[in-house]
Amino acid sequence: MVKWSDYIAKQYESLLVLRERIPRLSGDARYLTTKTKKHLNFISNDYLGLSTNADIVESFNKATNVYGLGSTGAPTLSGYTEEHHLLSSEIASWLGFNRCLLFNSGFQLNVGIYSQLVDSNTMLWLDRNCHASHIDGILLSKTKFSSFTEDNIDTMIDKIKLQSEKRHLILTEGVFSMDGTCSYLNKLLQLKKSCPDNVLLVIDDAHGVGALGDNGFGTMEQLGLKTNEVDLFIGTFGKAFGTHGGFICGNENIIEYLQQSVRSQIYSTNLPPSIAAATRKSLEIIKSNDGIALRQRLRSNISYFSSLTHKNGIYNQSPIQLLIFSDLNKLDAIHTRLFENNVLVGKIKYPTVPKDKPRLRISLNALHLNQDLNFLMDNINCMDNIL
Ligand SMILES: Cc1ncc(COP(=O)(O)O)c(C=O)c1O
Structure with a gap:
């Protein structure tokens, strides 16, 4: 019989990915604060910024x-x-x-x-x-x-x-x-x-x-x-x-x-x-009209992001934007650079997505400003050109 402790250790070793959790201390749809930093937030699903609405x-x-x-x-x-x-x-x-x-x-x-x-x-x-x-x-x-x-x-x-x-x-x-x-x-x-x-x-x-x-x-x-x-x-x-x-x-x-x-x-x-x-x-x-205005802001952020990434017009008209990198090392390097520059984006790999299509997952919301999207894309483009 394999002991429970050995069985669990073996199962743990066989996991394809280990997912990290960083506790956040506060934040809203635009910024999240952790113990050490304030990060631009492209990882939450708070698409209209309502989670902190008074x-x-x-x-x-x-x-x-x-x-x-x-x-x-x-x-x-x-x-x-x-x-x-x-x-x-x-x-x-x-x-x-x-x-x-x-x-x-x-x-x-x-x-x-x-x-x-x-x-x-x-x-x-x-x-x-x-x-x-x-x-x-x-x-x-x-x-x-x-x-x-x-x-x-x-x-x-x-x-x-x-x-x-x-x-x-x-x-x-x-x-x-x-x-x-x-x-x-x-x-x-x-x-x-x-x-x-x-x-x-x-x-x-x-x-x-x-x-x-x-x-x-x-x-x-x-x-x-x-x-x-x-x-x-x-x-x-x-x-x-x-x-x-x-x-x-x-x-x-x-x-x-x-x-x-x-x-x-x-x-x-x-x-x-x-x-x-x-x-x-x-x-x-x-x-309400406030809701309509928030959706308009979200829509204009989606369009602006698309104009930065897909020069020929809107590619994906949803708050979830994906940048696929077939090179895993490049994806890791870009993700690390973004983190070091206080930008949180999702890094999605196999088995969540196919092996040859790892990607950055960028969640846009109504509280983002154009300058946030510029900062995000400048950091990505800069690494993409070097690597
Ligand atoms: C399509 C879809 N359905 C359901 C869920 C789960 O919803 P909940 O977070 O309320 O459990 C998710 C979570 O992201 C989802 O993407």
């Missing part, structure tokens, strides 16, 4: 005074408050759906839903770039699945049309967290229209909702589509909303069924009520 923090504090800190129970017990109730109905009506179900996080949502949605007669199709939470949820459901990419979407659509005796669940994201925006949503909506009874279309727009589109409805609005044209719309509050939690919207029957069956929300202490109250305030701002 009105949202005040709503959080007020609700804490009313309800206390924790929700004190699962949603079927003491954990469901008026704040949760109002937040879910406000999100549903904002996005044009009948119902919305809240979760403690997007991950918990994605890990929980597939086991309830699919059976041996369902074919599940997911874009290969979908988030780890979907992959884990699908594996947990023990269903058959196939992956697709933008390059073979037409083949997948043809296969689905030929297998009309089966139910198909198609899953994609509005903005892929390592690859930028989805380009083929329109094709999936056409397919849904031609096979309404056996295709269930699910989109996770964690990185788009709140941040993209004139009204903040997300990637679909940016592409000129309506959010409620999909069957299930997933989002998180931990990104543009600046708070915490996950949500799924759909029609009355499907959401009622998920509410009654998804174990990862039935058997877990609910989101704190103060987070629900803060998220309601966040939604109010996202819908």
